[in-house]
Amino acid sequence: MDTTLQDPLVGRTLDGRYRVDARIAVGGMATVYRAVDTRLDRVLALKVMHPALAADGSFVDRFIREAKSVAALAHPNVVGVYDQGTDGTYVYLAMEYVAGCTLRDVLRERGALQPRAALDILEPVLAALGAAHRAGLVHRDMKPENVLIGDDGRVKVADFGLVRAVNTHTTSSTGSVLGTVSYLAPEQIEQGIATPRVDVYACGVLLYEMLTGAKPHAGESPAQVLYQHLHEEVGLPSELVPDLAPELDGLVLAAAAREPERRPEDAVELLSKTRAARSAMSNAQLDAIPPQAIAVADDGHDTSGDRTSVLPSQAVAQAQHPELNRTSRMMLPPPPTVGGDDPAA
Incomplete structure (x- = not known):
């Protein structure tokens, strides 16, 4: 009903x-x-x-x-x-109404994604967060449910309901930590701190989940998951996906480091590292099918019942919808000139 x-x-x-x-x-x-x-x-x-x-x-x-x-x-x-x-x-x-599906729908129906598809989703997410970080805002609740994938292939970040200004403490009136436990950075859990690096951490977890089809930390209760965030490093995705490009291991290792100072400063920096990693990978590495992937039809059969058909298999995507691999790129400001005013000061 x-x-x-x-x-x-x-x-x-x-x-x-x-x-x-x-x-x-x-x-x-x-x-x-x-x-x-x-x-x-x-x-x-x-x-x-x-x-x-x-x-x-x-x-x-x-x-x-x-x-x-x-x-x-x-x-x-x-x-x-x-x-x-x-x-x-x-x-x-x-x-804005986005007709399509969420990244959670994609992961549920597709399992692990090919690296190219994972990066095609991650890059526009980082572009959106980079704009927020440069505006002095932190999302604080990045998770697959808040990544929307439109029927036209565009990726959008939703639900800025927990957004805060940079360098603020972010606990609720009851003292509980806001956010979703699987994607919380250690400093959010321990101190309620919101800096761009908490969004970077969440994106590292997102990338791990897209590449492997599983969250890096699991437990029977939220408390167990929180404990692992505090005391255990996020593992390398290649431990679950043999022959995964080492550049992807490096991205996850950097973004999801437990100590905030070991992570990229913000999403702008992580986006730059992500693009560099992509450029260093071969087509075979980008299009490798992980063992956790759920097979989908690529023979022209009706996929209208599949809400994630916006992400077709790579061969069909390249032939029929090459625009799906074009991610919106954020224009970065030029570096400050020596002796000039620093716009971030």
């Missing part, structure tokens, strides 16, 4: 403007719906805070902060925010 039929918001129009058509996803803080802006006749995503949380001023402030932060970024690899408002007990964000 379609549970969206039981949702009281489906079929309603919020704020006299946004007609709610269907529920997309439910999270701990909000529910996301597909809606139509009746003024502009535009499909969008409506993120509505759970009414029980809307009575808490700190949660509402976080919601509004997300809207302002993302609106200020205006990056092609960040899900855009169009509007923010309230309707009675409902607090909402009107956001």
Whole structure:
């Protein structure tokens, strides 16, 4: 039975403007719906805070902060925010609707990815985070569920709901650590510190998971996973994927180092290292199929039931959709001239 039929918001129009058509996803803080802006006749995503949380001023402030932060970024690899408002007990964000799937869907249905596909996803994620880091913001909750892959092949980072300014402490009102345990950096767990390096760590874990089909740390409880983040290094993906290019081991080793000072300073630096690693790899290394990969049809059969068909097998992708391997590249500012003003100062 379609549970969206039981949702009281489906079929309603919020704020006299946004007609709610269907529920997309439910999270701990909000529910996301597909809606139509009746003024502009535009499909969008409506993120509505759970009414029980809307009575808490700190949660509402976080919601509004997300809207302002993302609106200020205006990056092609960040899900855009169009509007923010309230309707009675409902607090909402009107956001860009991305038709496609999440990276979690891809990993669930495809298992481990070929290195080329993993890098094709990682690079635009790092471009988006790099723009945030240069703007003085940290995402803090990077995970496969927050990486959207559109039907057109574009990759976008979503859910800046936990975004904070650089160098702030980030615990909730109850003292618990915010974020998803499998992707939390050690300093987030121990000290609640938010610097760009916590996003770098999460991207190292993401890359490991894309290459191997498994998380680097596992346990029967969140506490066990947190303990491993604090006391164990993330392993090399080649331990699970024989003959994996050493450049990929190096990326994971650097990005997911336990000590923050051993990681790249921010996503901009990690993006540079990622592109260098790609350029050093052969086509055979980039297109190697990991043993954990789940086979998909590449013979022209109907794949309409596969939500991850936006990532076809490499041979078909190159022949039919070469644009899928073109990632949006962030333009980096030139280095400061000697004796000149440092824009970051």
